[in-house]
Amino acid sequence: MREIWLAGDLACGRHVEPSARPVALPGVTTLREVLDAVDGWYPPGWAQSWDAVGLVCGDPAELVDHVVLAVDAVPATVDEAVARRALLITHHPLLLSGVHGVGADDPKGALIHRMIRCGVGHYVAHTNADVASPGVSDALADRLGLGGLRPLEAPRAGDLVRDQEDLDKLVVFAPLAATQSLIDALSAAGAGKLGDYDRCAWTTSGAGTFRPGAAATPAVGEPGRIEVVEEARIEMVLPRRLRAAVVAALRAAHPYEEPAFDLLAMAELPAVDDARGTGRVGELARPCTLREFAQHAASVLPATRWGIRVAGDPDRRVARVAVCGGSGGSLIERARRMGADVYLTADLKHHTAVEAVTERGAAGMALIDVAHWATEAPWLDQVAGLLRGRFGTTVDVAVSQVVTDPWSVHIPSSESS
Ligand SMILES: [Zn+2]
Numbered sequence: 001m002r003e004i005w006l007a008g009d010l011a012c013g014r015h016v017e018p019s020a021r022p023v024a025l026p027g028v029t030t031l032r033e034v035l036d037a038v039d040g041w042y043p044p045g046w047a048q049s050w051d052a053v054g055l056v057c058g059d060p061a062e063l064v065d066h067v068v069l070a071v072d073a074v075p076a077t078v079d080e081a082v083a084r085r086a087l088l089i090t091h092h093p094l095l096l097s098g099v100h101g102v103g104a105d106d107p108k109g110a111l112i113h114r115m116i117r118c119g120v121g122h123y124v125a126h127t128n129a130d131v132a133s134p135g136v137s138d139a140l141a142d143r144l145g146l147g148g149l150r151p152l153e154a155p156r157a158g159d160l161v162r163d164q165e166d167l168d169k170l171v172v173f174a175p176l177a178a179t180q181s182l183i184d185a186l187s188a189a190g191a192g193k194l195g196d197y198d199r200c201a202w203t204t205s206g207a208g209t210f211r212p213g214a215a216a217t218p219a220v221g222e223p224g225r226i227e228v229v230e231e232a233r234i235e236m237v238l239p240r241r242l243r244a245a246v247v248a249a250l251r252a253a254h255p256y257e258e259p260a261f262d263l264l265a266m267a268e269l270p271a272v273d274d275a276r277g278t279g280r281v282g283e284l285a286r287p288c289t290l291r292e293f294a295q296h297a298a299s300v301l302p303a304t305r306w307g308i309r310v311a312g313d314p315d316r317r318v319a320r321v322a323v324c325g326g327s328g329g330s331l332i333e334r335a336r337r338m339g340a341d342v343y344l345t346a347d348l349k350h351h352t353a354v355e356a357v358t359e360r361g362a363a364g365m366a367l368i369d370v371a372h373w374a375t376e377a378p379w380l381d382q383v384a385g386l387l388r389g390r391f392g393t394t395v396d397v398a399v400s401q402v403v404t405d406p407w408s409v410h411i412p413s414s415e416s417s
Pocket residue numbers: 092325326327372376
């Protein structure tokens with residue numbers, strides 16, 4: 001086994017000369033080379049401003065011939081890295097909030113001490129890996145067998161919802177005096193939303209003409225006589241899934257007995273950005289029931305004591321699936337707007353879940369809550385594949401099999417309770 005620089009430490013289980021230093025052997029890989037590769041796949045600049053990513057400890061000049069991948073840096077995964085003399089790459093930062101010291105009398109400080117003493121480097125790719133393509137949610141979606149993936153939320157300000165959701169355009173003609181009340185009614189039914197704006201409409205005026213039939217009861221004019229009325233042409237976009245509700249609102253609010261309107265299907269726009277972004281939306285190759293999809297998810301995702309929880313009618317049809325590795329509760333509304341039948345993520349809260357599945361009755365979106373660790377562990381295989389592709393046999397890559405989901409016991413409630 002090649003000698004790697006160690007600072008002489010009994011905790012590492014072997015004796016090392018204090019003066020030992022890495023020797024640049026031909027054909028070996030430095031930590032810097034590994035970092036450059038990982039930074040290329042998951043650029044640190046893509047991380048959220050509050051995040052703490054990159055090299056936690058380790059000398060970029062040291063040699064690396066083993067890498068251990070884990071979601072969390074905890075004693076068990078650090079043990080694995082130490083045993084293999086490996087660079088430990090994790091998804092979650094060990095040190096996220098402000099750190100003013102890493103004393104060994106602190107649990108996290110003790111881990112840092114141990115890694116430094118044993119010559120083990122530690123590197124974090126967190127929210128930068130979340131938004132990358134491929135990234136954390138791609139790995140999750142791939143594991144679930146989803147196709148046609150696109151981001152749930154774009155990495156920069158943009159009107160993703162408008163671009164991604166299937167839209168219709170409604171063009172309706174109404175007497176000028178009824179213009180604003182009609183826009184109000186259509187807006188209340190869900191038309192006219194563009195990104196963070198609502199009640200968006202375009203109006204022009206012109207002359208409408210008609211002749212009521214003998215049996216008609218016209219709001220304007222009388223049977224048998226040609227009428228010319230100054231009218232507004234009102235244009236509003238609407239999500240296609242709200243087509244029936246918006247047309248019903250139009251008929252209810254329009255003063256005419258037979259409103260004239262056009263309903264046009266909007267063409268699909270090209271992607272706003274590239275494939276980067278948080279979460280993914282994709283399609284199942286074969287639609288199934290929510291129960292069947294949940295069983296599939298439980299069988300292909302890493303096992304935890306908790307398993308998975310499902311909210312929604314188990315017999316409802318599932319074709320479009322939104323996913324987000326980690327805590328994705330804040331993206332529920334985006335998933336719904338993008339037409340997802342079910343949203344799979346972690347750490348969902350009671351009230352947000354209740355609202356999501358009951359707000360719109362049968363049109364509501366189902367939810368699947370998975371252990372946080374299990375939604376992100378599939379990403380480790382993605383990183384392993386990239387590292388093996390880049391460094392071949394010069395760097396041994398291992399995915400930790402330690403389950404760092406903290407929930408250790410799951411006791412189902414009794415049927416009678
Ligand atoms: Zn996470």
